[in-house]
Amino acid sequence: MLTVEAIHTYYGKSHILHGVSLEVSPGEVVGLLGRNGVGKSTTLKTIMGLIHPTEGRIVFEGQPITRTVPHRLARLGIGYVPEDRRIFRLLTVLENLRTGLDRNGVTEERKKVLLDKVYQYFPVLAERRYQAGGTLSGGEQQMLAIARAMMLEPKIILLDEPTEGLMPKMVTQIREIITLLHQEGVAILLVEQNVPLTLAVSSRIYIMEKGVVRHHATAAALRSDDSVIHQYLGV
Amino acid sequence: MAEQLLIQLLIGLSSGMILALVASGLTLIFGIMDVVNFAHGELFMLGAYVGTTVLVATGSFWLALLVASVTIALLGAGLHITTLRPLLGRDPLTTILATFGLSLVLQNYALWQYGPVARKIQEPITSQFQFFHIQFPWYRIVIALLSAAIIGALWLFLKYGKYGIWIRATTQDRIMASAMGIPVPLVHTAVFAIGSAMAAASGVLFGPLVGVNHAMGLDWILKAFIVVVVGGMGNLAGSILASLLVSLLEAFASLWVSPAQAVIVSFVVLILTLLFRPTGLFVPTPK
Numbered sequence: 001m002l003t004v005e006a007i008h009t010y011y012g013k014s015h016i017l018h019g020v021s022l023e024v025s026p027g028e029v030v031g032l033l034g035r036n037g038v039g040k041s042t043t044l045k046t047i048m049g050l051i052h053p054t055e056g057r058i059v060f061e062g063q064p065i066t067r068t069v070p071h072r073l074a075r076l077g078i079g080y081v082p083e084d085r086r087i088f089r090l091l092t093v094l095e096n097l098r099t100g101l102d103r104n105g106v107t108e109e110r111k112k113v114l115l116d117k118v119y120q121y122f123p124v125l126a127e128r129r130y131q132a133g134g135t136l137s138g139g140e141q142q143m144l145a146i147a148r149a150m151m152l153e154p155k156i157i158l159l160d161e162p163t164e165g166l167m168p169k170m171v172t173q174i175r176e177i178i179t180l181l182h183q184e185g186v187a188i189l190l191v192e193q194n195v196p197l198t199l200a201v202s203s204r205i206y207i208m209e210k211g212v213v214r215h216h217a218t219a220a221a222l223r224s225d226d227s228v229i230h231q232y233l234g235v
Numbered sequence: 236m237a238e239q240l241l242i243q244l245l246i247g248l249s250s251g252m253i254l255a256l257v258a259s260g261l262t263l264i265f266g267i268m269d270v271v272n273f274a275h276g277e278l279f280m281l282g283a284y285v286g287t288t289v290l291v292a293t294g295s296f297w298l299a300l301l302v303a304s305v306t307i308a309l310l311g312a313g314l315h316i317t318t319l320r321p322l323l324g325r326d327p328l329t330t331i332l333a334t335f336g337l338s339l340v341l342q343n344y345a346l347w348q349y350g351p352v353a354r355k356i357q358e359p360i361t362s363q364f365q366f367f368h369i370q371f372p373w374y375r376i377v378i379a380l381l382s383a384a385i386i387g388a389l390w391l392f393l394k395y396g397k398y399g400i401w402i403r404a405t406t407q408d409r410i411m412a413s414a415m416g417i418p419v420p421l422v423h424t425a426v427f428a429i430g431s432a433m434a435a436a437s438g439v440l441f442g443p444l445v446g447v448n449h450a451m452g453l454d455w456i457l458k459a460f461i462v463v464v465v466g467g468m469g470n471l472a473g474s475i476l477a478s479l480l481v482s483l484l485e486a487f488a489s490l491w492v493s494p495a496q497a498v499i500v501s502f503v504v505l506i507l508t509l510l511f512r513p514t515g516l517f518v519p520t521p522k
Contacts, residue, residue, distance in 0.1 A: 074416030
């Protein structure tokens with residue numbers, strides 16, 4: 001469904017991605033692991049069209065999207081949950097959700113169904129729906145960021161370090177949400193530092209180092225043999 | 236003395252509301268795209284000229300107001316697409332030069348098209364009412380209320396409308412807004428058009444009081460810039476409060492000095508704000 005072929009991405013003059021390739025099938029959860037600064041977040045940003053690659057191509061559902069602007073990608077069904085969450089701080093929780101909900105062709109009934117669903121997944125967002133996004137705790141903001149992406153009814157969600165800086169209880173909750181989304185048939189490309197969580201929820205794993213994918217394996221294989229994880233991540 | 240104060244209060248409030256209408260367009264445009272629109276005064280002036288043309292042709296002031304707003308909104312959208320959209324993401328200095336250039340072009344266009352002689356717009360309401368010892372024109376009250384109504388409508392639209400949420404989301408985080416499927420370039424063009432329409436509406440409303448000429452935008456835009464800075468760049472409520480504050484202070488100051496000298500008050504407020512609270516008077520203290 002999503003194919004990334006040998007993309008090269010620069011931030012100004014610094015060459016971040018040196019030919020990254022990966023693939024995600026419909027409904028699949030794929031993990032992207034690696035140490036800090038190897039280009040995991042940049043890979044997601046490049047897929048989302050926030051930075052354009054200088055070489056290589058990206059194909060989504062048979063359509064080339066290498067130079068497509070982000071708002072069209074969102075409409076095509078790619079949801080993005082950035083590392084720093086990027087909640088609209090002055091908008092209420094409900095307004096944050098509405099940024100993804102007020103699209104053409106979404107009926108009022110459908111909007112209600114979608115809202116009810118995220119309120120059921122994240123009851124705390126229902127309680128705080130009229131509160132400004134900036135007043136939520138870190139964990140709540142993470143939930144809002146995921147819920148907001150769900151409003152787009154995406155076929156795939158690019159999830160960038162969703163458990164970073166969260167309490168263990170929140171981490172468990174994020175893990176449950178990933179499982180629920182997977183059961184609904186949403187594909188997920190998950191960037192994480194939390195290796196056990198990533199191995200538990202993903203079917204396949206890519207391991208990155210210095211701007212390239214160094215290793216590719218099924219999560220099951222890595223669970224039974226942790227030497228590769230040890231070699232690239234030092235854990 | 237008390238009645239003098241009340242008279243000046245009324246004058247200050249009514250000029251303050253008109254100033255607020257000019258300033259809200261300016262602050263809206265700055266808030267969403269970090270563009271300081273130096274051509275805002277020319278949009279105000281062209282709005283007034285389109286108003287005079289329609290007024291002469293149809294005799295209806297209200298139709299003139301409507302047609303001028305719509306025409307200048309379209310002009311604003313066109314200017315944004317051709318001049319500002321290509322500069323998105325560049326150094327803010329480039330947009331300052333671009334809008335300053337636009338301002339010169341539009342001003343000289345008006346001089347060439349309409350000539351140097353000021354034109355008069357006949358106000359739709361000429362009656363006056365007795366306010367203590369002076370005759371106060373009803374028209375000033377009407378424009379103050381109309382300005383308040385237009386600003387109120389803008390506020391409701393921003394607060395509750397679907398596109399209002401798009402505008403506010405884009406103001407806060409342009410990149411995340413586009414990742415949520417909001418067509419950011421279109422939102423920018425729409426906001427520029429709305430700001431232009433508000434400038435044009437104020438030009439037509441204010442035309443009867445000052446006369447319409449190619450340089451009429453200058454005085455107003457200067458004052459509008461002052462209140463936008465005093466109120467906190469990009470802060471709509473702040474600009475409105477600052478417009479009222481500055482206009483009231485000027486009105487009261489003119490009890491003691493001539494109205495021409497009272498203009499100094501706005502510069503004093505500007506300088507004090509920049510010295511002691513450069514982020515603006517009506518914004519929460521940054522943490």
